Amino acid sequence: MKAYQELSKEELLSLKNQLEKEFEDAKGKGLKLDMSRGKPGVSQLALSMPMLDVISSASDMRTVLGNDTRNYGDLDGIGECRRLMANMMSVNKDNVVVCGNSSLNIMYDTVSRSMIKGVNGSTPWSKLDKVKFLCPVPGYDRHFRITEYFGIEMINVPLNDDGPDMDMVEKYVNNDPAVKGIWCVPKYSNPTGISYSDEVVKRFANLKPAAEDFRIFWDNAYCIHHLYEDRQDEILNILEECEKAGNPDMVYIFASTSKVTFPGSGVSAIASSLKNIDFIESQMTVQTIGHDKINQLRHARYFKGIEGMKEHMKKHADLMRPKFEAVENGLEKELAGLGIGTWTKPNGGYFISFDAMEGCAKAIVAKCKEAGVVLTGAGATYPYGKDPKDSNIRIAPSFPTPEEMAQATDLFVLCVKLVSVEKLLERMQ
Amino acid sequence: MKAYQELSKEELLSLKNQLEKEFEDAKGKGLKLDMSRGKPGVSQLALSMPMLDVISSASDMRTVLGNDTRNYGDLDGIGECRRLMANMMSVNKDNVVVCGNSSLNIMYDTVSRSMIKGVNGSTPWSKLDKVKFLCPVPGYDRHFRITEYFGIEMINVPLNDDGPDMDMVEKYVNNDPAVKGIWCVPKYSNPTGISYSDEVVKRFANLKPAAEDFRIFWDNAYCIHHLYEDRQDEILNILEECEKAGNPDMVYIFASTSKVTFPGSGVSAIASSLKNIDFIESQMTVQTIGHDKINQLRHARYFKGIEGMKEHMKKHADLMRPKFEAVENGLEKELAGLGIGTWTKPNGGYFISFDAMEGCAKAIVAKCKEAGVVLTGAGATYPYGKDPKDSNIRIAPSFPTPEEMAQATDLFVLCVKLVSVEKLLERMQ
Numbered sequence: 001m002k003a004y005q006e007l008s009k010e011e012l013l014s015l016k017n018q019l020e021k022e023f024e025d026a027k028g029k030g031l032k033l034d035m036s037r038g039k040p041g042v043s044q045l046a047l048s049m050p051m052l053d054v055i056s057s058a059s060d061m062r063t064v065l066g067n068d069t070r071n072y073g074d075l076d077g078i079g080e081c082r083r084l085m086a087n088m089m090s091v092n093k094d095n096v097v098v099c100g101n102s103s104l105n106i107m108y109d110t111v112s113r114s115m116i117k118g119v120n121g122s123t124p125w126s127k128l129d130k131v132k133f134l135c136p137v138p139g140y141d142r143h144f145r146i147t148e149y150f151g152i153e154m155i156n157v158p159l160n161d162d163g164p165d166m167d168m169v170e171k172y173v174n175n176d177p178a179v180k181g182i183w184c185v186p187k188y189s190n191p192t193g194i195s196y197s198d199e200v201v202k203r204f205a206n207l208k209p210a211a212e213d214f215r216i217f218w219d220n221a222y223c224i225h226h227l228y229e230d231r232q233d234e235i236l237n238i239l240e241e242c243e244k245a246g247n248p249d250m251v252y253i254f255a256s257t258s259k260v261t262f263p264g265s266g267v268s269a270i271a272s273s274l275k276n277i278d279f280i281e282s283q284m285t286v287q288t289i290g291h292d293k294i295n296q297l298r299h300a301r302y303f304k305g306i307e308g309m310k311e312h313m314k315k316h317a318d319l320m321r322p323k324f325e326a327v328e329n330g331l332e333k334e335l336a337g338l339g340i341g342t343w344t345k346p347n348g349g350y351f352i353s354f355d356a357m358e359g360c361a362k363a364i365v366a367k368c369k370e371a372g373v374v375l376t377g378a379g380a381t382y383p384y385g386k387d388p389k390d391s392n393i394r395i396a397p398s399f400p401t402p403e404e405m406a407q408a409t410d411l412f413v414l415c416v417k418l419v420s421v422e423k424l425l426e427r428m429q
Numbered sequence: 430m431k432a433y434q435e436l437s438k439e440e441l442l443s444l445k446n447q448l449e450k451e452f453e454d455a456k457g458k459g460l461k462l463d464m465s466r467g468k469p470g471v472s473q474l475a476l477s478m479p480m481l482d483v484i485s486s487a488s489d490m491r492t493v494l495g496n497d498t499r500n501y502g503d504l505d506g507i508g509e510c511r512r513l514m515a516n517m518m519s520v521n522k523d524n525v526v527v528c529g530n531s532s533l534n535i536m537y538d539t540v541s542r543s544m545i546k547g548v549n550g551s552t553p554w555s556k557l558d559k560v561k562f563l564c565p566v567p568g569y570d571r572h573f574r575i576t577e578y579f580g581i582e583m584i585n586v587p588l589n590d591d592g593p594d595m596d597m598v599e600k601y602v603n604n605d606p607a608v609k610g611i612w613c614v615p616k617y618s619n620p621t622g623i624s625y626s627d628e629v630v631k632r633f634a635n636l637k638p639a640a641e642d643f644r645i646f647w648d649n650a651y652c653i654h655h656l657y658e659d660r661q662d663e664i665l666n667i668l669e670e671c672e673k674a675g676n677p678d679m680v681y682i683f684a685s686t687s688k689v690t691f692p693g694s695g696v697s698a699i700a701s702s703l704k705n706i707d708f709i710e711s712q713m714t715v716q717t718i719g720h721d722k723i724n725q726l727r728h729a730r731y732f733k734g735i736e737g738m739k740e741h742m743k744k745h746a747d748l749m750r751p752k753f754e755a756v757e758n759g760l761e762k763e764l765a766g767l768g769i770g771t772w773t774k775p776n777g778g779y780f781i782s783f784d785a786m787e788g789c790a791k792a793i794v795a796k797c798k799e800a801g802v803v804l805t806g807a808g809a810t811y812p813y814g815k816d817p818k819d820s821n822i823r824i825a826p827s828f829p830t831p832e833e834m835a836q837a838t839d840l841f842v843l844c845v846k847l848v849s850v851e852k853l854l855e856r857m858q
Contacts (some may be wrong), residue, residue: 050487057478294694
């Protein structure tokens with residue numbers, strides 16, 4: 001296969017002609033597929049249905065410690081669910097607060113609290129002239145929307161195969177006191193699927209922030225979301241590494257069971273140093289009387305412990321693998337060697353990241369939409385929705401079936417080819 | 430019975446002697462009762478246990494509109510639950526967003542949003558020199574803690590039998606642009622149990638706020654929480670009245686099923702004008718991907734509609750009535766005519782409010798605690814925990830059994846008598 005860049009104008013024109021015909025055919029198929037969000041598929045949701053039987057009118061509703069989960073109390077979560085989430089996050093139970101159904105909501109609240117009250121007594125961020133966050137890119141659009149909402153300036157930091165560009169992170173964090181945070185998805189990153197190397201985690205833990213209230217927002221959303229039994233990423237424990245490095249309060253860790261049990265009906269948690277947890281609880285006690293402890297009990301009893309949860313995740317993996325492979329095979333078969341795109345092959349998580357030729361992402365997404373396949377909006381993986389190279393596209397293979405994913409990928413590669421040919425022709429003019 | 434004020438010093442001293450003996454006897458009983466919070470009793474919690482069977486692994490998890498409650502989506506709540514909560518709040522479904530498990534959390538978020546973003550485009554409250562809230566007193570301690578947390582200045586407004594002192598409310602709201610809100614529990618008020626008269630609601634609706642971003646925080650927590658079949662308070666519909674008065678955006682209404690189903694595992698909702706709802710959702714979409722829709726479905730299917738919910742509340746009333754009556758009978762029997770206390774006899778809600786002689790509340794609560802009965806801290810019903818007269822005590826009869834409530838009331842009246850005698854003797858010195 002010849003790279004498109006090596007084709008003559010005539011070859012490109014003829015190819016364009018042919019691809020346009022194929023595209024018209026594809027449109028005729030009337031596809032209607034959504035690969036825009038990391039939504040679990042229906043078969044994944046079915047895996048957790050037995051959890052709904054765990055709590056019934058016949059259940060003993062008391063925790064191990066005898067607290068009635070049906071009534072007010074246990075602001076920081078019931079013990080058995082704190083233990084479960086602590087094990088999921090590889091931290092001690094005392095370092096964990098179990099919250100509501102959404103870890104995004106905890107992140108929002110964490111930024112919001114910092115705006116209003118500062119961090120452990122520092123000046124409230126809303127009183128400062130300028131607050132900045134580092135944003136490894138491509139990254140998670142909903143992280144960026146939180147910081148954008150609060151008027152926090154976002155700075156792009158390239159995300160490499162082993163984590164963010166740490167030279168750049170150190171330069172900013174260690175020198176600029178306006179830099180108050182960094183968004184991280186350290187394992188099976190959204191969207192590239194990479195995991196942070198031990199060296200990167202250690203360099204994070206050993207930062208010397210210019211701002212005392214700098215915090216790492218460590219969204220470990222995919223901590224147990226492997227795709228393969230024999231190819232699993234593991235990352236160093238950031239809380240331990242921060243302690244070792246004399247920065248015990250520098251990190252907030254977030255996780256949830258949104259993609260373990262039910263999106264929207266799972267439980268979420270934050271883990272941090274005891275000092276941070278105390279500060280967080282002093283605000284939480286004003287915000288709410290407590291979270292849904294019956295749902296916490298439901299989760300704790302269903303999984304019985306972290307091993308049960310990990311077994312459950314193997315079933316998710318069995319369902320997800322064919323979908324990822326359908327995409328990867330389609331991309332490999334149709335695009336390898338053409339020089340018009342590169343993509344990731346993650347060992348876990350929810351996404352495949354595709355980098356098109358510069359200036360092509362928006363057009364590819366639009367073309368796909370025209371033929372009935374909805375992708376995450378181009379640019380969404382960058383702060384302010386602005387991908388400076390207009391190159392990155394996030395592919396979310398979880399929701400459609402493997403067959404649909406194969407169909408969608410066929411259309412996707414066709415759109416990539418067509419838009420790339422058009423771009424190359426445009427450059428020749 | 431002679432009023433204590435009419436007793437001579439000798440009579441008071443002899444009474445004091447006798448009461449002290451009775452108190453020592455009471456201490457010997459080793460009571461351990463908690464009347465501090467509006468916690469439903471165990472028998473009330475049992476009423477909602479069948480709801481836990483409504484959703485099981487065999488359930489169709491789709492909404493009436495076909496949306497899968499197990500997955501992301503329906504940010505504003507599933508249709509059938511929005512309808513249920515709308516009917517509970519006597520508003521249209523379109524005016525309602527169903528949220529998580531805590532209406533307090535919605536109130537917190539509403540104030541927080543106003544701090545950060547202002548209200549429908551007004552200056553963020555955090556950027557203003559001074560923000561003030563009116564606080565009808567006695568009132569709900571957790572309301573006051575929210576405004577205190579955000580550094581909002583709280584102004585006491587007397588709560589009369591028909592609602593807040595509206596002359597004072599109008600004076601503040603219509604003249605001071607720093608006054609941005611007022612906390613209201615319009616029906617079966619916490620703690621006095623009074624409900625706002627039609628005239629009061631109309632005067633609220635017809636306010637002419639100096640601040641465009643003034644809002645009424647209408648916490649209709651006890652909207653369907655009657656105690657009696659034949660003595661029920663009803664209040665005017667504030668949203669409609671505000672519309673009629675040309676102030677359609679002036680009110681936020683809050684409610685939840687915390688005291689209908691399970692505290693902590695219910696659903697909460699906010700109702701307001703469509704314009705306000707749009708603004709709220711523009712923030713909610715940043716804060717979360719959505720709330721627990723399975724629990725929304727559980728509620729909607731269990732109650733089937735507002736009539737089912739109202740039937741359910743009759744069972745609550747049957748359990749609550751004897752507890753309220755145990756307190757009221759005890760107070761009436763032991764304190765009537767003594768001139769050392771007045772109390773409310775609400776038709777619904779969760780509390781009885783007791784006003785002791787000035788300067789006695791703290792001492793009464795302390796005395797009760799000494800003998801094993803925990804009351805809400807004196808002062809809690811006032812902003813900053815400061816009751817200027819040290820007079821008001823909130824009694825929460827819901828959690829103990831009727832028998833325990835009778836015992837607790839016996840101790841309470843004893844403490845009231847003893848502290849009052851001491852106070853009268855002190856005044857004679």
